[in-house]
Amino acid sequence: MSTPATGPRDALTDVRGLRVGHAQRTGGGWLTGVTVVLAPEGGVVTAVDVRGGGPGTRETDALDPRNLVQRIEAVVLTGGSAFGLDSASGVAEWLEERGRGFPVGPGRVVPVVPAAVLFDLGRGGEWSARPDRGMGRAAVEAAAAGEPGAPVAQGCVGAGTGAVAGGLKGGVGTAAVRLASGTTVAALAVVNAVGSVVDPDTGALWGARRAWAAELGVDGAPLPADTVARARERLSAAQPPPFGTTLAVVATDAELTRAQAHRLAGAGHDGLARAVRPVHLLSDGDTVFAMATGDRPLVPADRPPPAGPVFGAQAAAGALDGILAAGADALTRAVVRAVLSARGVSGPGGTFPSYRELYGLQEGAEGRESADGQG
Amino acid sequence: MSTPATGPRDALTDVRGLRVGHAQRTGGGWLTGVTVVLAPEGGVVTAVDVRGGGPGTRETDALDPRNLVQRIEAVVLTGGSAFGLDSASGVAEWLEERGRGFPVGPGRVVPVVPAAVLFDLGRGGEWSARPDRGMGRAAVEAAAAGEPGAPVAQGCVGAGTGAVAGGLKGGVGTAAVRLASGTTVAALAVVNAVGSVVDPDTGALWGARRAWAAELGVDGAPLPADTVARARERLSAAQPPPFGTTLAVVATDAELTRAQAHRLAGAGHDGLARAVRPVHLLSDGDTVFAMATGDRPLVPADRPPPAGPVFGAQAAAGALDGILAAGADALTRAVVRAVLSARGVSGPGGTFPSYRELYGLQEGAEGRESADGQG
Numbered sequence: 001m002s003t004p005a006t007g008p009r010d011a012l013t014d015v016r017g018l019r020v021g022h023a024q025r026t027g028g029g030w031l032t033g034v035t036v037v038l039a040p041e042g043g044v045v046t047a048v049d050v051r052g053g054g055p056g057t058r059e060t061d062a063l064d065p066r067n068l069v070q071r072i073e074a075v076v077l078t079g080g081s082a083f084g085l086d087s088a089s090g091v092a093e094w095l096e097e098r099g100r101g102f103p104v105g106p107g108r109v110v111p112v113v114p115a116a117v118l119f120d121l122g123r124g125g126e127w128s129a130r131p132d133r134g135m136g137r138a139a140v141e142a143a144a145a146g147e148p149g150a151p152v153a154q155g156c157v158g159a160g161t162g163a164v165a166g167g168l169k170g171g172v173g174t175a176a177v178r179l180a181s182g183t184t185v186a187a188l189a190v191v192n193a194v195g196s197v198v199d200p201d202t203g204a205l206w207g208a209r210r211a212w213a214a215e216l217g218v219d220g221a222p223l224p225a226d227t228v229a230r231a232r233e234r235l236s237a238a239q240p241p242p243f244g245t246t247l248a249v250v251a252t253d254a255e256l257t258r259a260q261a262h263r264l265a266g267a268g269h270d271g272l273a274r275a276v277r278p279v280h281l282l283s284d285g286d287t288v289f290a291m292a293t294g295d296r297p298l299v300p301a302d303r304p305p306p307a308g309p310v311f312g313a314q315a316a317a318g319a320l321d322g323i324l325a326a327g328a329d330a331l332t333r334a335v336v337r338a339v340l341s342a343r344g345v346s347g348p349g350g351t352f353p354s355y356r357e358l359y360g361l362q363e364g365a366e367g368r369e370s371a372d373g374q375g
Numbered sequence: 376m377s378t379p380a381t382g383p384r385d386a387l388t389d390v391r392g393l394r395v396g397h398a399q400r401t402g403g404g405w406l407t408g409v410t411v412v413l414a415p416e417g418g419v420v421t422a423v424d425v426r427g428g429g430p431g432t433r434e435t436d437a438l439d440p441r442n443l444v445q446r447i448e449a450v451v452l453t454g455g456s457a458f459g460l461d462s463a464s465g466v467a468e469w470l471e472e473r474g475r476g477f478p479v480g481p482g483r484v485v486p487v488v489p490a491a492v493l494f495d496l497g498r499g500g501e502w503s504a505r506p507d508r509g510m511g512r513a514a515v516e517a518a519a520a521g522e523p524g525a526p527v528a529q530g531c532v533g534a535g536t537g538a539v540a541g542g543l544k545g546g547v548g549t550a551a552v553r554l555a556s557g558t559t560v561a562a563l564a565v566v567n568a569v570g571s572v573v574d575p576d577t578g579a580l581w582g583a584r585r586a587w588a589a590e591l592g593v594d595g596a597p598l599p600a601d602t603v604a605r606a607r608e609r610l611s612a613a614q615p616p617p618f619g620t621t622l623a624v625v626a627t628d629a630e631l632t633r634a635q636a637h638r639l640a641g642a643g644h645d646g647l648a649r650a651v652r653p654v655h656l657l658s659d660g661d662t663v664f665a666m667a668t669g670d671r672p673l674v675p676a677d678r679p680p681p682a683g684p685v686f687g688a689q690a691a692a693g694a695l696d697g698i699l700a701a702g703a704d705a706l707t708r709a710v711v712r713a714v715l716s717a718r719g720v721s722g723p724g725g726t727f728p729s730y731r732e733l734y735g736l737q738e739g740a741e742g743r744e745s746a747d748g749q750g
Contacts, residue, residue, distance in 0.1 A: 054443040055436040055489070056458060061425045062661075068429040068657040081485045083471075085433060086464050092457065102620060104494070109504060110456045112431070118477070148668060243479060282443040287436075 007176030011152040012188040014176035015251040021143025022158030029126025032079035034087045035158030038143035042284040044070030046116035053282030056082045062121035065258035066294035076115035080130030082181035085138030086114035097371030116287040118164030118192040118245035125348025159190040167238040169352040173338025187330035191338040194244035195278040203228040207336040212222040216226040245285035250327040257293035264290035267324035271331030288329040382551030386527040387563040389551035389627040396518025397533030404501025405721040407454035410533030413518040418446030420667040422636035428657030431457040431492035440633035451490035452534040452622040455505035457625035462511030463490035486506040491662040493620035495537030500723025530716035534565040541571035542613040544727040548713025562705035566713040569602040570618035580601040582650030582711040625702040640665035642699035646706030690737035
């Protein structure tokens with residue numbers, strides 16, 4: 001089995017047809033935003049797995065694989081806690097204008113827009129500064145304006161604008177895996193956890209692995225003892241956030257049933273568990289969506305299963321297992337990239353140093369990328 | 376075991392502390408509305424069971440008994456399909472202004488407002504005439520303006536304004552049971568089903584029973600054959616609604632855990648199954664919430680269980696079973712009262728005769744009550 005490679009952009013948009021748009025507002029009490037993942041017209045198979053104890057969601061019941069609506073046009077990740085659910089209305093409005101959604105009559109659609117929120121209230125200083133309908137609309141417009149396969153802005157953008165991860169500045173990260181079969185599996189994470197993304201005893205990111213050192217620029221090895229001690233002191237002085245929520249989308253171009261997509265969302269939570277400790281707390285609303293565009297058969301045509309139903313089922317299970325493992329890895333890596341892309345923020349809502357800043361690492365390509373970015 | 380009696384109002388408000396408010400708009404293309412069940416300040420234990428295949432919901436994941444938020448201030452039932460979810464934002468706004476919601480910091484709350492929608496788009500003629508934030512706010516204001524224990528308007532009000540049940544006009548109904556123990560169990564239903572509330576072979580309402588004839592004014596006996604034949608002809612000429620959704624709240628003043636409340640919501644679906652056939656279709660989004668105010672111990676103090684943990688558990692199970700059975704019955708009866716309270720509508724969005732009209736029954740007290748009504 002050959003080692004999976006990253007996708008060309010190492011981003012969610014490596015899954016052909018998916019677009020990502022961010023909208024955010026900073027300054028004047030604001031530090032929040034919205035990220036929209038926009039499917040190609042007609043929608044894609046979508047599932048959700050809610051594992052945090054404090055979720056804020058909308059239209060997640062529709063995603064139960066037993067239920068009617070088969071395909072989803074857009075998924076919304078938003079700041080603003082429960083208030084931020086309004087941003088999904090702006091996305092629904094935009095979709096309806098374009099006749100995109102569940103068809104309910106001649107020329108009539110109801111866009112089913114699943115959404116999940118993260119807690120970032122007050123991070124910019126003003127408690128009432130929350131994403132609204134207009135910001136949701138701006139995010140989906142930003143997504144639509146992008147080319148397919150466009151790079152995805154990381155760091156303090158979109159729903160990651162006000163994100164904090166265990167006292168460090170959080171944000172948006174993305175990563176993609178290209179399997180030997182040619183199937184792409186990718187993830188986008190908005191890291192805003194009560195738990196920590198860093199091992200306080202070594203300064204290494206929990207999600208970093210030697211094998212990913214080339215892609216990530218960090219290798220998971222312990223940092224110098226004095227750096228670790230200084231960081232520890234500074235972190236322990238900071239107030240940990242009372243509420244979190246890491247939101248994510250895991251996606252693939254493989255053809256999955258809705259039940260299989262649900263499993264992919266679950267695999268994403270495994271990837272999250274490797275990058276955030278503790279995770280899935282009662283005070284987190286950790287939610288992972290899965291989207292499957294169905295561009296490629298689950299079992300590639302040039303690798304047909306042996307004849308017979310049992311072998312066929314085994315081949316499908318094997319192919320799905322490969323996608324699940326890749327989805328978990330992509331999400332772990334997306335969390336690491338989010339943290340490495342974030343820049344520290346100090347303002348009326350608090351001081352949230354970046355990981356790079358706290359551990360004396362150079363701001364790398366990722367960090368610079370995050371300063372520009374669409375939306 | 377004595378026969379349960381109805382509550383004094385035979386309404387959801389017989390559960391002390393719960394208030395009901397309706398807001399609606401009719402005419403000029405409109406035929407839709409919102410119904411809010413408002414808990415006493417501090418909230419009540421709330422659960423949800425989504426059994427329809429086409430649900431539109433918000434904040435239902437927060438109600439999972441494993442999750443953080445323990446008490447809910449208000450539940451929203453709304454027309455407008457997925458678009459109607461906006462009305463919950465108006466309720467959240469009103470609650471936040473009063474400092475009611477999940478506490479997240481000094482003087483700071485996030486109101487978690489579970490909501491479910493029903494499909495009534497276009498019933499008033501105008502596709503874009505849907506409940507919005509303002510209508511949600513109006514409904515919660517109407518609820519707050521009512522006295523505790525106030526009568527609840529039934530029929531074509533609130534979320535039932537545009538409701539249709541298998542070609543007949545649907546609406547809001549409510550009923551309450553007072554158990555011999557003194558515990559109250561009540562229900563409110565917004566009947567808007569693809570399936571039928573009436574047995575086409577007899578003209579009797581599925582949910583009607585001889586034992587309830589005094590409360591309902593109908594006894595479940597077959598109507599005259601010529602009436603049944605005429606009604607059948609007229610109904611078969613009508614277009615059945617493509618999408619439905621019956622929404623309900625079942626409530627009790629007993630002290631329930633969140634998991635027990637989940638079971639009460641499930642019992643509500645049994646009551647629904649007895650009143651609507653077929654029910655829980657893919658094209659319905661049937662959703663039942665349960666609310667438990669906790670005013671009374673589950674096992675009344677004057678009926679202590681025999682000593683020993685097993686007997687205690689049995690007593691609790693027995694008490695809960697009584698509440699579950701009463702909840703199912705209350706919801707069945709609420710559906711019947713909704714249908715009996717509805718008045719026929721004929722407008723640009725279609726003609727929906729009432730059950731009373733179609734089967735030549737006098738408009739009774741219920742029907743007259745429904746013409747006035749708060750909100």
